[in-house]
Amino acid sequence: MxxxxxxxxxxxxxxxxxxxxxxxxxxxxxxxxxxxxxxxxxxxxxxxxxxxxxxxxxxxxxxxxxxxxxxxxxxxxxxxxxxxxxxxxxxxxxxxxxxxxxxxxxxxxGKVQEVEITDTQHNYGVIELGCVDEEQKKKIYGVVDENGCHFELRDYAEADN
DNA sequence: GTTCTAACA
DNA sequence: TGTTAGAA
The missing domain is CATH 1.10.1660.10 (Multidrug-efflux Transporter Regulator; Chain: A; Domain 2)
Known part of the structure; x- marks a missing residue:
């Protein structure tokens, strides 16, 4: 019951x-x-x-x-x-x-800032894990794609904020 | 019909 | 832990 x-x-x-x-x-x-x-x-x-x-x-x-x-x-x-x-x-x-x-x-x-869906069909996406280098404008991302998942360090534009 | 406790396998 | 018994 x-x-x-x-x-x-x-x-x-x-x-x-x-x-x-x-x-x-x-x-x-x-x-x-x-x-x-x-x-x-x-x-x-x-x-x-x-x-x-x-x-x-x-x-x-x-x-x-x-x-x-x-x-x-x-x-x-x-x-x-x-x-x-x-x-x-x-x-x-x-x-x-x-x-x-x-x-x-x-x-x-606390740390995940944004999750971008890059492929609705396969449910792939990119997770924004935060800034690691304020000077060089770099952020770390968790990427889920056809290869599984991995981390990536990417440049980001100020406009993203 | 389900769940409870207590007792025994 | 399973299973049983009798009661709620």
Whole structure:
């Protein structure tokens, strides 16, 4: 079963459908989480008991509900588990992966200035990664083309800014 | 029909 | 971890 909740200003959640929704949280049950990740409900309960994953705050005897985002964490843990890591190590690796992704995100948001689509058909483009030489007006670009991807140092005109 | 806990394989 | 049981 899937529930849709919307975050209200007071911090409490209400069922969607009463509009006023800004951010909608998708909440899933243990059965769905299990089906979408391939991790058994038994394992999910055990992982939660160990503190590796969290259900959304609820009463003790109520059915578990998870944020949709939790499926990514579960998938990551399963991935490492399948690679042969122990559960504890898998959780560790999954957490490391999450932290690495946060760094990626910060870099992307902070440094990528422009993305130019050069080929709509093949989804090629050029990513502007910023100025490396103010004097000689050079910028570094990440280029995605038929050869894959590579970096390029290019001159840029003042007009580009 | 689904999920819960507890217990045992 | 899987599977079962009985209850909610």
């Amino acid at each position: 899937i529930w849709l909740f919307t975050r209200m200003s007071g911090g409490q959640s209400l069922m969607i459908g009463k509009k006023k929704s800004l951010k909608a949280d998708i909440i899933i049950g243990i059965g769905d989480l299990s089906k979408m990740t391939g991790v058994s409900a038994r394992q999910l309960r055990y992982w939660e008991e160990k503190g590796y994953i969290q259900a959304v705050s609820g009463k003790k005897n109520a059915t578990r509900k998870y944020k949709f985002e939790m499926s990514f964490k579960v998938q990551a843990i399963k991935r490492y588990l399948d690679e042969g890591y122990t559960l504890a190590k898998s959780v560790e690796q999954a957490e490391k992966l999450r932290k690495k992704f946060e760094i990626w995100k910060k870099f992307l948001v």
